[in-house]
Amino acid sequence: MAIKYWRRPRVPRSLLGRMLLLTLIAILLAQTLSSVIWLSQLRATQLQGLVTSARSLAHSMNATVTYMKSLPLAYRPLVLDQMRSMGGTRFVVSLNERPLDMRALPLTQRKQAVLEAVDQVLRQSLGPAVDLSVKFVSPQDLRIFNAGLTLDELPRSWAHFALTLEPVNPPVLVTQIQMSPGEWLYIASLLPQPYTSLEEEGLPAMQLWFIALSSGFLLLSIGVLVHWQSRPLKRLARAARDLSLGEEQVEPVEIGGGSEVAEVGRAFNTMRVRISRYLTERSQLFSAISHDLRTPITRLRLRVELLEDEALQHKFGRDLDELELLVKGALQCVKDTDIHENIEPVNLNLLLECLIEPYLLPHGNGRVTVTGRASRPFSGKPLALRRCMGNLIDNALKYGKHAHLVIEDHAHAFVLHVDDDGPGVPEQRLEQVFEPHFRLSGHQQGYGLGLGIARNIAHSHGGEVSLQNVRGGGLRVTLSVPRTAD
Template sequence: MAFKFLGKVRVPRSLLGRMLLLTLLAILLAQTLSSAIWLSQLRTTQLEGLVTSARSLAYSMNATVTYLRSLPLAYRPMVLDQMRSMGGTRFFVSLNDKPLQMPVLQPTQRKKAVLSAVDQVLRQSLGADVDMTVQFVSPQDLRIFNAGMKLEELPRSWAHFALTLEPVNPPVLVTQIQMAPGEWLYIASLLPEPYTSLEEEGLPAVQLWFIGLSSIFLLLFIGLLVHWQSRPLKRLARAARDMSLGEDRLKPVEIGGGSEVVEVGRAFNTMRARISRYLTERSQLFSAISHDLRTPITRLRLRVELLDDEQLQHKFGRDLDELELLVKGALQCVKDTDIHENIEQVDLNLLLDCLIEPYLLPQGNGRVTLHGRALKPYSGKSLALRRCMGNLIDNALKYGKNAHLRIDDNAHKFVLTVDDEGPGVPEQRMEQIFEPHFRLAGQQQGYGLGLGIARSIAHSHGGEVSLQNLRVGGLRVTLTLPRNAD
């Protein structure tokens, strides 16, 4: 797929590539917006469920506090020991002489919501002036009993089943409430599932799979649709190129695709028929001119030979020579640019080797050098390309003594540069040099048709011939032939 650079972004050139790129961007934008809205609603729902679970947990804590307060002071440690020995409780509860100091986890939105809900429920039940702390602590920093023991230092039956959830190890909610002077109730617990970790979850894996698969299927269907719709356009482009090369002029292009493409195909067929008719009429016209003019010119030459006045005879002969030169030049221009031959794979390396071979011999009329090679054959008219490149080489040798050829070939275009060592062309005459019979001052050789014919042949192949004066002197003629239709 061909790309072009837009700034630093590579943008595909083809219609299929651009449609797929725009579709992908639209899918990603739509899925991002919908996923953001869905995730926002999901987190809001999860936060509401988390607050509800935290309030329920707080009511359970309040029931524990109420139960312990109803017991005599001497029975409270014994009941707590029995609860720890039996295991299976939601809470780890102990009585301490003072509140334990532990590193507190950095509060997040969810942690703040839980702490606020628990604090609110407990103060509503126990009184607003109760001395109490509610905080989240990591399992590694958790301290238990007055001695500040770590979690792993306790028997597993005492606390591990209530305060650990391997391998997650979520934060522990520690609530410390003053029961009486010098007596603090210590309650440690985990939040119930699915809010144990308190982390805000991203998009679920199922949602990501759905986005990926839906994007792939949509791109596949869009690609098939664009490919199906672009086939008539490719046929139209191929027919236009073949028509420019003179291939199958009378054969109409196959019409298909959407209504707009069908309309373009019909218009192209109409245009193709008109151009074919025009070319046929032009060929017939110049054939008639060739036939009609040569006879009277020959007759006039015979009559001039019968004149007794040699000076007058010379003047008439000069005018007839000029007239015949103009007729031959016009006919040659039409003949050389309207070459009727089939399109084939042309070996450009072999073609150029044949063109420059006569000039490599010692008795040659000039010196030619060639650098570079064509990567692969070119789809075009062999005779026309030979005439085009031959005219460029002949022009360089005729006006610049030596010709230096260089080939630059890639997957997109074939470029042939021909440098000479002549005087060059004035900048204001660059375009005029391609006109028929135009010559610069001091140039009297030929008909002045070589560059014009070469450019016409290049145009028929979708290419171009351009001129550039070299800084060191001489003229550079560049032939560019596109390969995108090979």
């Protein structure tokens, strides 16, 4: 038996789509509520008018009963024959020896209200003890006269004009009243317009057209408004993305839209100027530091060489090596993470092939294997991405014998998993290894900057580098960068 899983409905991602969806839901709820209230009031008004018409019809029936009672018994059939020969009246009236048995239609609220109104009026006029029956009968089940004739068996001039309304097939109200023992007055009629069919009408077509047109115009106006206001936001997002990717020349954002959006644009332009000034000053600062520190370190190293005490010379040399290591590490960190490149399409497959070529057979002993390929180029900084991925591969081979690269290229992101067979990283140090100069093993070569530089480059592309220990040993380093800039 197949198990069906419930899927969460997809919600539009754009501001325009979400605004239109929310507006459409609000319109439908408001129109539905107002239509239900309006329709309930309309039906209540129609029901009140129906009851009034039924009471008027009952009074007419009562007048017929009173008139027939006023006639001598011998005259009553003659009067009825004369009425039929003249074309009949709004009622089909006959005198029967017994009440005719006919199948009544199922009761609805409107039919029940009519029957109660007619029964109440007749009993008030004729007395509560009168024997009568009131029911609705379909034209097919209608029976007339003692013989129980159907409507089609009678001459058209006798009953068809009073009890049919083509093409509608309305129910017939049949009232049978006992005049005296063995004599029943039979009265059949239709309800007056507009209550002939007794059907509850739904929303009129004009009302439905009004709802559809008003909803369409409202959605159109809101769509134009949101599109108009979202254009400055799109320009701001594009400029912010270029700035985050290190573009040297980011044009000021054009101010537009509402006052709030315009204020955001002005704030972004101010921030852009400050960040550009800060980056320039930082580059100049580190250049000065590099020049100022290398010269005294070199001078001190020459002076150490002149010392006669070898033990003291060794101590000074060790301190100078450590100082030089720190300076080189800091400068390399700045150099590797602040790469001034233009963003361009990068062939990730070719980039990875160049990185792993030294480790392939026969000279590299097959230390690196690759699974998967990138489906299309990625928009980014070529040298920065090369250094980022190269650091991840070097880190895997530094702590393990082999590295396995798994490429997952999705519609919105490029993901690279680098798995090694090394000892892994303690869970409490998974984030600490990204810090500058941190190394799990003191005897490992390098400055301890590789993973930190790789993460900084990933951040500059809007992505992330994360670590996860693999069951059975080893570490998985995952590089994920979005394709928002493609």
